[in-house]
Amino acid sequence: MTFVHIVLLGMLIVCALSVSLTRNLLTSLIVYMSYSLIMAVIWMLMESPDLAITEAAVGAGITSVLFFVTLKKIHAIKGDSGREQAEK
């Protein structure tokens, strides 16, 4: 257990807690993405680069993109267009 390991694992715990505790769905999704990224770094440090590549591509990339699309479908992303619609 080196210092880097402990810092990364602590960040994992913080990310996991904040995903479930944030109110905004978009924020929690981005935190989830960062969770996957940290996990990829941890795989790399544990000397399994194959898993690291897959985690970064699938966990941080594809899954999050699918989540984003779903949030857009259920109108959970509140940007400028959402405010426009609320004014209407």
Add this chain to the structure above:
Amino acid sequence: MSKRRSDWESRLQARFARWMREGFSGLDDEIMVSLRQETSETLPSEQMADDHREMADTRRYERGIALDRLAQYDLNAWVSRKGRRLLSRLYTVLAMSLGVLMIFFLLKTVAMMPRFGSPDTPMINEVTDRYIERGLQETGAVNIVAGMILDYRAFDTLGESTVLFIAACAVLILLRIDWDEKAGPALELIAEEWDDRHYEPKNDRILQASAMILTPIVLLFGIYVILNGHLSPGGGFSGGSIISAGLILYLNAFGFKKAGQFFTYRTFMWVSFSALMFYGLAKTYSFYCGANGLQSGIPLGIPGAILSSGLIMPLNIAVGMVVACTMYIFYALFRKGGL
């Protein structure tokens, strides 16, 4: 109030019992009885009594309705005031206890696991020794993980690719919006497209310029990862998802029309089908030869060269194609319900 309430309770129980017995409520029963009496006893001499009874019936009927409403109101008030709070508290308690239980079991399991990297774990046995000692000689792959996934345990990988393909088919069935060529686009499709446009302005200059630079690099990196799956970390699955990420970036920047020029349902179908078919046939041949790279007649080549390790590179390409197509079609179906 309390008297009425007890009255209602006895009433409800009685009605419930009757409803269980006969299939309809007691109120209907009463009306039926009164109607039957009306039809059987219509003698003119009993006109007055009949009228009287009718009035009593009506009064009883109205009273029943009023009591019913009161009961309904009481129930609604209870649900909205006390019941909801009770239910939410119950939900919180159950969720908390379930979460604590799960955490306890997971921590227990982790605590019982052997130390990371220690030599006396149960995983390190003669199988691992054999993979490490003779993997390079038997599979010809420098990347021992690729050798394991696509040679020793190729059957598992075939199952994984098939599962992905079936998942894509299921999503296709669930989310695809039907589109008749002659009748033009369906109303839902137009609505989805309008919605899409409303939330994401098309032809964004910055996105298009960056996609122009990034997409070829991402696609090239994906192809590199797939082709070097037996030499360096990576392989079919990771390379395929990188390629599909590049395709999704292109689709986001340039829209469905431009992406539809090179990727349609037909492309998806043929690429996935032929890749899975090739995988199955190649592995069948390999198993027919005794699942042994040395006797199959396919040269293993010099370890470290790009054209080496027998079937692993073509199998990597097949898996990569299936994964790329599947992920891309997932995204397209989630977003618009079509390609």
